Amino acid sequence: MTEARGERAGRPPSTSARAVELIALELFGEQGFEDTTVEQIAERAGVSSRTFFRYFDSKASVLWHQFDQEVATLRSAFDAVDDELPLMEAIRVVVVGVNRYRAQDVAELRARMHLIGSVPALAASAASRYEPWEEAVSEYAGRRRGESADALVPLAIGRTTLAACRAAFDRWVAVGDADLTVYLDAALRALATGFVDEPH
Amino acid sequence: MTEARGERAGRPPSTSARAVELIALELFGEQGFEDTTVEQIAERAGVSSRTFFRYFDSKASVLWHQFDQEVATLRSAFDAVDDELPLMEAIRVVVVGVNRYRAQDVAELRARMHLIGSVPALAASAASRYEPWEEAVSEYAGRRRGESADALVPLAIGRTTLAACRAAFDRWVAVGDADLTVYLDAALRALATGFVDEPH
DNA sequence: TTGCTTCTGTCATGGTGTGACAGTATCGTC
DNA sequence: GACGATACTGTCACACCATGACAGAAGCAA
Known part of the structure; x- marks a missing residue:
């Protein structure tokens, strides 16, 4: 019965895919793709690496x-x-x-x-x-x-x-x-x- | 000075890339690519998984x-x-x-x-x-x-x-x-x- | 036997990606 | 305001891939 939802529900996302993407692009530019770990991206985005993989299927998916x-x-x-x-x-x-x-x-x-x-x-x-x-x-x-x-x-x-x-x-x-x-x-x-x- | 070598030197290989390839193809056919581990291929070939990566750059390279x-x-x-x-x-x-x-x-x-x-x-x-x-x-x-x-x-x-x-x-x-x-x-x-x- | 060469296994390590589970923050409802 | 439902998050554990370092094994030539 609680089908029609007004705006949203639950805990709001800490960040957005777009924000993580920009941070990743920045890091890739600074130190290269291979030498950038998912943990570094996640850290700068203020989330855990587990959460990174909820935003993107893989490290490459960001691009x-x-x-x-x-x-x-x-x-x-x-x-x-x-x-x-x-x-x-x-x-x-x-x-x-x-x-x-x-x-x-x-x-x-x-x-x-x-x-x-x-x-x-x-x-x-x-x-x-x-x-x-x-x-x-x-x-x-x-x-x-x-x-x-x-x-x-x-x-x-x-x-x-x-x-x-x-x-x-x-x-x-x-x-x-x-x-x-x-x-x-x-x-x-x-x-x-x-x-x-x-x-x- | 020991340049010109007759036939070969050193310890002979345990197997060949071709032999490992056939074993890998067999396993991939049986249980799929993702569900086949490098260790399984190496085991059936009678070598360690470390040696597998000396024959091939990656699991996919076999193909x-x-x-x-x-x-x-x-x-x-x-x-x-x-x-x-x-x-x-x-x-x-x-x-x-x-x-x-x-x-x-x-x-x-x-x-x-x-x-x-x-x-x-x-x-x-x-x-x-x-x-x-x-x-x-x-x-x-x-x-x-x-x-x-x-x-x-x-x-x-x-x-x-x-x-x-x-x-x-x-x-x-x-x-x-x-x-x-x-x-x-x-x-x-x-x-x-x-x-x-x-x-x- | 000694030395050189080539291949091998063991060990340790870093990184990716996933499942399980509990915690947290917001909603609508009473 | 307490409540449950919902959606997102972190922590933990884990399997797997891939690589570097190093020592041992197995062949050749002298």
Whole structure:
């Protein structure tokens, strides 16, 4: 009978996932990912390490907290895109559009992507984190092509789209002379042409 | 001065990486990857768990022992391929050719790929293991296009080629009604066309 | 036998991640 | 204000992975 709850109940959380995330990013930047223990993060956040693992599944999960939420954005963008566009063009428009980060977030994004790219343990965790993102693309491709998202080509489209975007991210982190969207657009255009040898 | 060694020296190994690998695969099949401890593998192999970690970097590394050696095969195949072929066609020919596994190895390959696809910890380890494979493709693409392998497009070609192959592998493991090379060929042909919507 | 080399086991240790359980802080209700 | 329900927290114990240090074992060559 006590179903409908007004606002909240029980003891309020000591902190928030976002706050812990920022502390973790700070420590990772100071002394590296491997040399930072969960206990250090928890201590600076004012909680026990046991509580850290209630906020995040693993030490690596901290880096993906923001990203996980962006998959929903991606899905809704696919729902809104014009289906008159050729398939790969629609995907490019959606992906580039979703990645127009606000200027204030660029520094944090860059730090995060740099860590993911340079720390083996984080690169390893990437695969499972990117999976929902890939699936969103595969499902759109399947819908457009009238097949299951599990079919070979939709699956390949999801995977290769992510692969092209990761290449763009890596180049952007390494060079960074232009906006991220420029790199993404170039990589996805190349993918859509099948990487033809440009006649010069 | 004791440089040139005849055959061998020192205490001979108790076992071999290959023998430990087969034991591990057996145990993983029986009771799953997570529920198999390194100590169990080592015990059945007649060594201590410390010695296991001298044979393999980690528990997951066992699954990649064979794969690591195939990258050399891939590289030499790229050296031998006809450069007159269009770039993506050459890549397809090389990759499909390298994957013509002998019939006797198919069962083991399938078991391995199934584990890699279904166990999160193994999927996570995949990224770092595939990296040299991707690089081999990127280097060939860079050579053919007259750019660095680190440039955006060669990097994207390496990553997307692997992504397409992984899609083929997954479908082959799930369905498996035809030869692996059929799936690889189809995925790489689709990639080379930029996933155009087939007119029917 | 001696010395060198290579592989091995034992021991100790640090770190991740989880289950069990009790404690604490807030709610709504009487 | 006392009460129970709820949600979060800390402490404790534990299994497992992975690594460094060190000594012992087993082969070769002189």
